[in-house]
Amino acid sequence: MDSGGIRRRLALAAAVLAASGALALAVPGSAQAAADGTCAGREVRVLPFSTGAVHVYRQGGYVCVVTLPAKPGGERPMTVGVQARGSRPVTDSGRYTYRAGPVTVHAGHRCVRVKGSVGRGSVSSDWILC
Numbered sequence: 001m002d003s004g005g006i007r008r009r010l011a012l013a014a015a016v017l018a019a020s021g022a023l024a025l026a027v028p029g030s031a032q033a034a035a036d037g038t039c040a041g042r043e044v045r046v047l048p049f050s051t052g053a054v055h056v057y058r059q060g061g062y063v064c065v066v067t068l069p070a071k072p073g074g075e076r077p078m079t080v081g082v083q084a085r086g087s088r089p090v091t092d093s094g095r096y097t098y099r100a101g102p103v104t105v106h107a108g109h110r111c112v113r114v115k116g117s118v119g120r121g122s123v124s125s126d127w128i129l130c
Helices: 003-026 028-036
Strands: 042-049 052-059 062-069 076-084 090-096 100-106 112-118 121-124
Touching (some): 042 112, 052 076, 052 112, 052 121, 062 112, 076 100, 090 100, 100 112
Antiparallel strands (some): 062 100, 076 090, 076 112, 112 121
16 A cells, blocks of 8 residues: 555544544533443433333434443343334343343434333333423
């Protein structure tokens, strides 16, 4: 490869790095949520229950949810689900150590219903974010 090709690739890599850094500074809520490996957007609701909590995030017309256990530990059954009014629910369930989800729906301006569980504890919301 000639030196011109190497320079072009280095310039492209620098531009991508600068753009990602600028995006992280411009949208701190999304950057923090993405760093956690969960949902993008701003946390708008937390639904606590005896063994954990469901965290609800919103960005644009999208709603994302994740269930986190109250206490760290081994694998246990966890579920999370979200449903936009007029649509089918989207769920994630299984035996997890850290979290169930994230699951995302396009809600637009519609209400959503959220549910989650860790072990025997659970929570289910009414229509929220209307």
